[in-house]
Amino acid sequence: MGLFSRKPKAEAAPAATGPTPERLAELATEIATLETELASADAESTPALLDRLGAAEQERGDLDAAIVHFEASLQQREVYGPAYHALLDLYNQQRAAAATAKDREGLDRWIAKIDDHMALSKRILRSNY
């Protein structure tokens, strides 16, 4: 690979379909199961369960619910992991949506969330080294 990798050509984007009805049903079952497990989980296994819940909600399309679960996971365990990476992506998506919708307050909120995420990144690095 060269020093500057070529930007991948934008392929004709397939029509956004989202999860199939069958997959949505599977996700609903998975989420219900995870929530039951979460209710009785110990402190050590809670963050991983929250990550899985967040990922399921994200796939289902409920970004706000996904953010809540990932933030809860990070609050319990501040590490660079699925929750951290997913939240940066989700905050950026929400920011872009707010910018497109000219939602002033939403834009400020999501940019502030990204700022806090940067501060968290510094904190995690310092605490782990």
Add this chain to the structure above:
Amino acid sequence: MPVVDWIIANVLTQASIVIASVALLGLLLQRKGPGETIIGTFKTLLGFQVLAAGSSIIVGTLTYFGVVFEEAFGLTGIVPSIEAVNGFATNDLGLGGEIALTFLGIFVVNILLARITPWKYIFLTGQAILWMATMTVIFASAAGLPSWAVIVVSSIVGGIFAVAMPAIAQPIVRRITGNDSIALGHFCTVGYMVEAGVAYAVRDRKAARRGEPQSSWEELKLPRSLEFLQDTYMSLAVVMVPLFMITAVVAGPDAVTDFTGDTDFVMYAFMQSIQFIVGVYVLMAGVRLMLGEIVPAFRGISMRLVPNAKPALDAPVLFPYAPNSVIIGFVTTTVGTVIAMFGLPLLGFAVIVPGMLTNFFAGGTAGIFGNTVGGRRGAIVGGVVHGLFITLLPALLVTAFLSLGFPNLSATDSDTIVAALFFAFIVGPIMRAL
């Protein structure tokens, strides 16, 4: 009209009023309520005065440092601190108003360029824009441009950097993050590309020919040994306290009796080093207070006006993708800066003290670039070269800074220095020839 003349002579010449007015504009454009607008404007005004207070403390300690270093080693000792450069330019050179308006101008030019060019990046790191505004204004002013032209030209140059630097880094940022949705907004990109270039040159070519990935520091487990990094001001103390005290011991008590009075000269040196750290703390508190209202306002406006732009975020956005490389980058960059500290004076340059904050944030980020492009070897060799490079750049500006009255200071962020060199070596000679 006497009232208008009085306002122009006594109000608009006050840099703190100018920057508070910029904050007021931002708050009004955001349609904040009267209470929020008044509080935000007042906080900005307050922040500016706190910054000025911090600058005064730093200037006092560096004035002492310059004398004692010269006495001890017969050399000019330079502390690279863009924060202190901003403080001195604002407080002592009276450039605060121009810096504030250029800060606003860079946002405007960034928005324009993002709208009309394919480079759709909005630079969101407020402090970095303040440092770029500082350096461009200082050197545009030193080049002989009139005040209005300083603001206009500095805004254009700064705005171009705000778009171009994320664009230049983006091919490698894409490889680091695995996506194209965020960009890097940190004005040390020239240094990162230098490390990336060196890393590319020393990469494992056999692996590259086989299409295999380079070795990576992320495959290894590093020991926990750098806990002092946990605190910004401890990082400063690790360098400044020994530096001040060793310099004082070498210089001897007679060299600085004008400063020390009846105080023991070593104790005086220790207290001066602590004062320097206090000055940085106060100055940074002022910067955060001052920018706390302005930056959110104009970032929000920028993103609304160019909704499909990528946000260019501060360096820590890349840390999670390669945390080991951050540490390797910090260590190797520090090695490079120490080599340069002793080596550059042999070539006739001043002694540039390593800046530990820059070595951590810029060096760490550069380490990620080096590891991504050239694997473990790339990160190490590239890091040392990066350290040499980011020490050479401020050394090039020392004479200019001293001639402008700066007390043993130089800048840090490589992109801001490149912008300053543009004014010093291109705009300045043109103005002198006219």
